[in-house]
Amino acid sequence: MTTTMPAGVAAARDLVGPAVLGWLDRLSPDVRIVAAYHLGFVDANGTPTGEAQGGKALRPALALLSARAAGSPPERGVTAAAAVEFVHNFSLLHDDIMDDDTERRHRPTAWTVFGVGAAILAGDALLCLAQDMLISDPSPQGVWAARCLSAAVHRLIAGQGADLAFERRDDVTLDECLQMAGDKTAALMACACSIGAIGVGAPAELAMGLAGFGAHVGLAFQLTDDLLGIWGAPEVTGKPVRADLRARKKSLPVVAALTGGTQAGKELGELLARPGTLSEEDLLRGAELVEQAGGRKWAENEADAQLAAANKCLAETEMPEDVRSEFAAIASFITVRQS
Amino acid sequence: MTTTMPAGVAAARDLVGPAVLGWLDRLSPDVRIVAAYHLGFVDANGTPTGEAQGGKALRPALALLSARAAGSPPERGVTAAAAVEFVHNFSLLHDDIMDDDTERRHRPTAWTVFGVGAAILAGDALLCLAQDMLISDPSPQGVWAARCLSAAVHRLIAGQGADLAFERRDDVTLDECLQMAGDKTAALMACACSIGAIGVGAPAELAMGLAGFGAHVGLAFQLTDDLLGIWGAPEVTGKPVRADLRARKKSLPVVAALTGGTQAGKELGELLARPGTLSEEDLLRGAELVEQAGGRKWAENEADAQLAAANKCLAETEMPEDVRSEFAAIASFITVRQS
Numbered sequence: 092m093t094t095t096m097p098a099g100v101a102a103a104r105d106l107v108g109p110a111v112l113g114w115l116d117r118l119s120p121d122v123r124i125v126a127a128y129h130l131g132f133v134d135a136n137g138t139p140t141g142e143a144q145g146g147k148a149l150r151p152a153l154a155l156l157s158a159r160a161a162g163s164p165p166e167r168g169v170t171a172a173a174a175v176e177f178v179h180n181f182s183l184l185h186d187d188i189m190d191d192d193t194e195r196r197h198r199p200t201a202w203t204v205f206g207v208g209a210a211i212l213a214g215d216a217l218l219c220l221a222q223d224m225l226i227s228d229p230s231p232q233g234v235w236a237a238r239c240l241s242a243a244v245h246r247l248i249a250g251q252g253a254d255l256a257f258e259r260r261d262d263v264t265l266d267e268c269l270q271m272a273g274d275k276t277a278a279l280m281a282c283a284c285s286i287g288a289i290g291v292g293a294p295a296e297l298a299m300g301l302a303g304f305g306a307h308v309g310l311a312f313q314l315t316d317d318l319l320g321i322w323g324a325p326e327v328t329g330k331p332v333r334a335d336l337r338a339r340k341k342s343l344p345v346v347a348a349l350t351g352g353t354q355a356g357k358e359l360g361e362l363l364a365r366p367g368t369l370s371e372e373d374l375l376r377g378a379e380l381v382e383q384a385g386g387r388k389w390a391e392n393e394a395d396a397q398l399a400a401a402n403k404c405l406a407e408t409e410m411p412e413d414v415r416s417e418f419a420a421i422a423s424f425i426t427v428r429q430s
Numbered sequence: 431m432t433t434t435m436p437a438g439v440a441a442a443r444d445l446v447g448p449a450v451l452g453w454l455d456r457l458s459p460d461v462r463i464v465a466a467y468h469l470g471f472v473d474a475n476g477t478p479t480g481e482a483q484g485g486k487a488l489r490p491a492l493a494l495l496s497a498r499a500a501g502s503p504p505e506r507g508v509t510a511a512a513a514v515e516f517v518h519n520f521s522l523l524h525d526d527i528m529d530d531d532t533e534r535r536h537r538p539t540a541w542t543v544f545g546v547g548a549a550i551l552a553g554d555a556l557l558c559l560a561q562d563m564l565i566s567d568p569s570p571q572g573v574w575a576a577r578c579l580s581a582a583v584h585r586l587i588a589g590q591g592a593d594l595a596f597e598r599r600d601d602v603t604l605d606e607c608l609q610m611a612g613d614k615t616a617a618l619m620a621c622a623c624s625i626g627a628i629g630v631g632a633p634a635e636l637a638m639g640l641a642g643f644g645a646h647v648g649l650a651f652q653l654t655d656d657l658l659g660i661w662g663a664p665e666v667t668g669k670p671v672r673a674d675l676r677a678r679k680k681s682l683p684v685v686a687a688l689t690g691g692t693q694a695g696k697e698l699g700e701l702l703a704r705p706g707t708l709s710e711e712d713l714l715r716g717a718e719l720v721e722q723a724g725g726r727k728w729a730e731n732e733a734d735a736q737l738a739a740a741n742k743c744l745a746e747t748e749m750p751e752d753v754r755s756e757f758a759a760i761a762s763f764i765t766v767r768q769s
Contacts, residue, residue, distance in 0.1 A: 119588035119613075121595045185554065189547030208528030208594050211550055215524060216587045218554065222561045223580040226573055234568045237576075241562040248555045249458035255547050256460045274458075 096147070097420040103152035103172065106165060110173045114224060118216050125213035129184055129201040149425055150175045150283040156417055157287030157301055160410040168287030170224050171236055175283045177221040178240060182247055182279075184214035189255060190338065194330060218244065228290075236290040243282035250275025257341040261364065268346040269310070276316075277309030284308070284418070300408030304418065307401035311426040314394035317342035318387065318428055321378050333374040336381075339363050343393070348386030355383035391428070398426050435486070436759040442491035442511065445504060449512045453563060457555050464552035468523055468540040488764055489514045489622040495756055496626030496640055499749040507626030509563050510575055514622045516560040517579060521586055521618075523553035528594060529677065533669060557583065567629075575629040582621035589614025596680040600703065607685040608649070615655075616648030623647070623757070639747030643757065646740035650765040653733035656681035657726065657767055660717050672713040675720075678702050682732070687725030694722035730767070737765050 112132065115123055127133045131142050151172035158168030186192070187200040188207055194200060202210035225237035253271040257263045284305030285298045319328050320335030320342055328334070335342050345363075348356045359380040362373060369377070381387055401422050405415055451471065454462055466472045470481050490511035497507030525531070526539040527546055533539060541549035564576035592610040596602045623644030624637045658667050659674030659681055667673070674681050684702075687695045698719040701712060708716070720726055740761050744754055 117584070119591050121591035122587060181554075185550050189550060206594075207546070209591070211524050211528060212587055212591050212594070215520075215554075215557065216584070216591075218557060219580060219583045219587065223577070223584070226565060226576050226580065229570060229573045231568060234565055234573060237565050238562070241558060241565065244558045245456070245555070245562070248461060248551055248558060252458050252460035252548070252551050252555075255545075255551070 095424075097152075097417065097424055099156065099417045100147065100149060100152045100421065100424075103155050103165075104148040106155065107148065107151040107169055107172045107176065110169045111176060114173055114177070114220055117220065117223075121209075122212055122216045125201050125205045125209045126180075126184075126217055128204065129210075129213060130180060131196065131198075135199075135204045147425075148176065149421060150179050150279065152421060153280070153283040153305065153418070154287045156414055156421075157284055157289075158291055159287070159414045160301060160408075160418075161288040161291050161293035161297060162411070163287075163291040167291050170228070171240075171286040171290045172283075174221040174224045174236075174240055175279065175286060177217040177224075178244055178247070179279060181214045181217040181221070182251065184210050184217070186251060189251070192330075225290075232290055232292040236286050239282055239286050239289050243278045246274040246278035250278070254341075258339075260341075261360070263341050263346055263349075265343075265346050265350050268341060268343055272310055272313040272343060273306070276313040277306045280309030280312065281305035297408060297410065300404055304401050304404040304408065304422075307397045307404060308422045308425070311394045311397035311401060311422070314343055314390050314397065315426045315428055317344055318390050318394070321345075321381060322387070333378060336363075336374050336377045337369060339369075344381050344386035344390040346386075347389040348381040348384035351385050351389075353384045355380045356386075359384060394426055394428075398422060434763075436491075436756065436763055438495065438756045439486065439488060439491045439760065439763075442494050442504075443487040445494065446487065446490040446508055446511045446515065449508045450515060453512055453516070453559055456559065456562075460548075461551055461555045464540055464544045464548045465519075465523075465556055467543065468549075468552060469519060470535065470537075474538075474543045486764075487515065488760060489518050489618065491760060492619070492622040492644065492757070493626045495753055495760075496623055496628075497630055498626070498753045499640060499747075499757075500627040500630050500632035500636060501750070502626075502630040506630050509567070510579075510625040510629045511622075513560040513563045513575075513579055514618065514625060516556040516563075517583055517586070518618060520553045520556040520560070521590065523549050523556070525590060528590070531669075564629075571629055571631040575625050578621055578625050578628050582617045585613040585617035589617070593680075597678075599680075600699070602680050602685055602688075604682075604685050604689050607680060607682055611649055611652040611682060612645070615652040616645045619648030619651065620644035636747060636749070639743055643740050643743040643747065643761075646736045646743060647761045647764070650733045650736035650740060650761070653682055653729050653736065654765045654767055656683055657729050657733070660684075660720060661726070672717060675702075675713050675716045676708060678708075683720050683725035683729040685725075686728040687720040687723035690724050690728070692723045694719045695725075698723060733765055733767075737761060 115127055118126060124137045128135060131140060133139050154172035154175050155165040155168045159165055184201055187195060188202045188210055192200055193203050201213060222237060225233060225240060250271050254275060281302040285302040288301055289298050321333055321344060325332050349360050359377060362377050402419060405418055454466055457465060463476045467474060470479060472478055493511035493514050494504040494507045498504055523540055526534060527541045527549055531539055532542050540552060561576060564572060564579060589610050593614060620641040624641040627637050627640055660672055660683060664671050688699050698716060701716055741758060744757055
């Protein structure tokens with residue numbers, strides 16, 4: 092495992108960043124500033140930050156690799172990469188409202204700065220833009236890429252819908268939770284890993300192999316993210332410590348702990364069902380209980396298993412060796428647990 | 431002018447309704463119930479209402495006519511009609527949140543019943559579904575239809591963005607306001623009137639003629655809606671009386687009154703700038719001032735002029751005579767002022 096960002100990710104950001112900015116110019120000024128703020132290009136007043144782009148731009152890097160896996164230069168994957176990044180950020184803009192999150196990437200979330208209405212609209216605009224970009228290439232493979240993205244968006248929405256529904260339930264099973272993570276996170280990752288290849292007309296076996304790799308990486312990533320949501324340091328996650336417990340999120344380690352049939356799991360359920368705000372002491376105790384109930388270990392093992400499955404897909408899919416190593420480096424980078 | 435709904439509208443609802451329901455089934459249950467509630471198919475518990483569909487389904491009727499204008503049977507316009515209806519309802523779901531509207535079509539709005547998060551998500555799902563439906567026909571004309579819709583969504587978002595921005599400004603010009611209405615309302619109406627023809631591969635002149643008709647009808651409709659927003663009876667509008675004044679909306683008659691350089695316009699500006707909730711007396715006085723300042727007359731004349739321009743487009747575009755009369759009947763129906 093590596094903790095330094097693979098070189099390909101920064102290179103992808105340099106290649107895709109200008110395209111992202113160019114497409115943003117299609118938005119009306121009122122909407123554009125909110126999207127540009129969210130993406131890290133400008134501050135709340137619209138002044139350029141000088142940053143290439145906020146976020147790690149992992150999905151664009153995967154999309155460019157995906158075009159290269161099909162033997163095309165990365166440039167041919169740029170539109171698909173930008174489209175995937177727009178969809179990812181559409182969902183972040185809306186999720187931050189739904190989850191009442193006030194901070195993202197160490198900055199106030201867009202809705203806290205510009206209002207809920209403006210943030211909803213900026214998300215809508217990015218979703219529409221993403222679809223628009225892909226169908227501006229009317230070739231059959233362009234349309235296939237658009238359909239691939241559209242299918243991922245449907246699953247993303249289904250996953251977020253399940254996540255919201257889980258908040259009101261105390262009988263969520265681990266299977267439901269895994270399904271939700273598959274929809275909410277893994278589907279778009281699978282799309283990112285295959286859309287570049289699809290867009291250049293790659294054979295179905297390659298597209299399917301890459302999508303399989305992406306789906307497993309996506310689950311490994313979500314498990315890692317859920318672990319960081321409890322045990323991650325704020326300077327790494329960009330969120331307050333134990334944020335997911337504070338929000339009583341039914342994340343994977345929590346549901347594993349709740350459903351494991353242990354005494355600690357039962358206590359955890361009681362703690363999370365307590366009305367009112369949870370104190371720092373409660374949160375510390377909650378984290379301990381997740382661990383005692385086996386939720387942490389389960390999530391760590393499952394993340395490792397998903398990463399292994401991803402690497403198996405990668406090994407079994409034909410592509411240039413340098414592309415394969417770069418895919419593997421990103422997979423390992425985004426599943427490292429810096430807690 | 432007619433006040434009874436043209437027969438074609440009910441027929442369109444019967445034809446498009448089952449398709450709308452069928453496509454809704456693609457959504458996950460948590461998301462589907464919110465969309466189905468908003469569309470009037472089910473109540474808040476998910477029990478079918480037995481209604482064909484909420485709303486007047488005007489845009490689907492226009493889309494079916496559009497296919498017929500190109501000499502195709504209406505059945506060939508059904509997917510496009512459902513897609514336009516989904517986009518319209520995506521925007522209503524989100525606008526109701528942004529505008530803090532608690533009632534629509536005589537029922538509580540979706541966000542008040544299911545929460546803001548669920549309503550955002552249901553809107554997202556309908557937007558994604560609309561795009562998805564159109565690109566599931568990968569023929570060149572299918573892709574053109576998708577691009578036509580996508581362009582309309584961009585303008586719709588730009589218009590709503592401008593509308594939100596207007597709330598914070600007291601120097602909105604009538605030109606800006608007309609541009610906003612063109613984006614927010616007329617663009618989707620133009621799309622509805624042309625997408626059926628585009629989807630069956632009609633020649634560009636027909637598509638452009640129909641889009642021109644739709645753009646003018648859309649503006650006439652928005653002007654009428656703005657007039658009803660001040661002088662419309664609640665049983666007609668489904669909203670409280672003088673709702674737009676209460677919300678201090680910079681609607682077209684209001685902006686015409688504010689910018690007309692009259693003493694009444696100046697007084698109106700002062701009244702709308704007053705902090706705190708406006709009393710019933712204030713609202714009555716506000717409506718009087720809009721009228722005295724010439725805002726009502728201007729909007730009525732402009733609505734008539736737009737309707738005339740729409741009918742001119744219609745007369746100059748070649749299509750079967752029965753289709754032309756049905757278009758004209760809908761245009762006149764949706765611009766009648768029942769105040």
